[in-house]
Amino acid sequence: MRRIKTAVVGLNRGGILAKHILNFAHSLELVAVCDIDRAKADKFAAENKIPAVYYSLDELLKTDVEAVVLATPIPDHANHVIAALGAGKHVLSEVTCATTMEDCLRIAEAVKTAKGKYMMEENYCYYRPLTIVQNMIKVGLLGDIYYGESDYLMDFQLRSGFPEQLQPWRKDVYFGRRGHPYITHTLGPLCFTMGSDIKTVTCMAAGRTYPELAADNTCVLMLQTKDGGMIRLRNSFVSSRPDLYTYYSVQGTKGCYQGPQGPTDFHKIHIRGLCKPNEWRNVYDFRGFLPKEWDIFPEGYFDDTKDNGTEKYDIGAPLLLEAFANCIINNTEPPVSAARALNWTAAGLLSEASVNGGGIPVEVPDFGL
Ligand SMILES: NC(=O)c1ccc[n+]([C@@H]2O[C@H](COP(=O)([O-])OP(=O)(O)OC[C@H]3O[C@@H](n4cnc5c(N)ncnc54)[C@H](O)[C@@H]3O)[C@@H](O)[C@H]2O)c1
Structure with missing residues (x-):
């Protein structure tokens, strides 16, 4: 089996x-780690038996x-x-792509001429x-999907040293501007x-x-697909x-999924014909629809009966890592x-x-990809 040499x-x-790569994503072979913090890189490599350690991305990219x-x-x-793309590597980038529109355009231009693949590590796409x-x-059980909603509500105020001691980059990205x-x-x-993706x-x-932070306490975004x-x-x-950061709901012409909004709640689904009127069923009643890719986890790894949406937000990351490997292997x-x-x-x-314009619609540009 081909494995992609990965850092x-x-x-x-x-x-x-x-660790997800080492434990589950076997189509990637973790051959190196890199961090500008030498002590952190050395410690991680030693503890996890990683063959090579780098302290600079430029040095890593020469390998x-x-x-x-x-x-x-x-x-x-x-x-x-x-x-990394310029050095001919495949790239899995953490979220988000960039902090400015100019940088988004620069990434798009680099992707257009790159030999390697670019994928974003949006692990929540693979939320179980x-x-x-x-x-x-995919098989039409919810009909045509025309509405979705999600909440991402966290309380950084409970973190010690907030807001003065936030990492500068995080303070800037999360709180340095209005909007979200x-x-x-x-x-x-x-x-x-x-x-579907976003038009406006x-x-x-x-x-x-x-008041010392530019960001408002909360934002509501309405987006047209x-x-x-x-x-x-x-x-x-x-x-x-x-906190609530894994709440999603999608509405179709024949059904609706609505995730939990607290610990006593559950992952609810209503499908016309499969549920009584006004009845929510547990989404795990339909576990036959779980993609086979979840088989990379050992039998019994998940106890879905306890899934109330308050944890396990990252459980899909190993599937995403495998998907990244597979798009390279299969081109x-x-x-x-x-x-x-x-x-x-x-x-x-x-x-x-x-x-800043009072809630005006803003068009999302086409990056030509
Ligand atoms: N998908 C998720 O669920 C999830 C969760 C947490 C963070 N993230 C994302 O992961 C990224 C990193 O977040 P974080 O919380 O780990 O940030 P962080 O600032 O806590 O850690 C960044 C690490 O990168 C190292 N580093 C910085 N510049 C470097 C360079 N030039 N070369 C090599 N190493 C360098 C730092 O020494 C540090 O160890 C961000 O994009 C963040 O949004 C995603």
């Missing part, structure tokens, strides 16, 4: 991805590694992606209950499930607990409430392609122009 760059989030997983801070993604819904949609640039975890899985974005925002559907997102990093379009990833990222970036 992981940036070992915080990247450390988790590296015969075939693919790089970039888990560096978001403002660096564009430069790192462009360097959503993968059941995606397969049910970090929406791929909400928008991406909906577009992935509904099968509108955004309204409210709440000013921290290219096929005429619509999506509603609420995103916030400062909501005084329990196919990456499932979370540059075209889709840039569309979702740009919709978030352009929400700033919408909110």
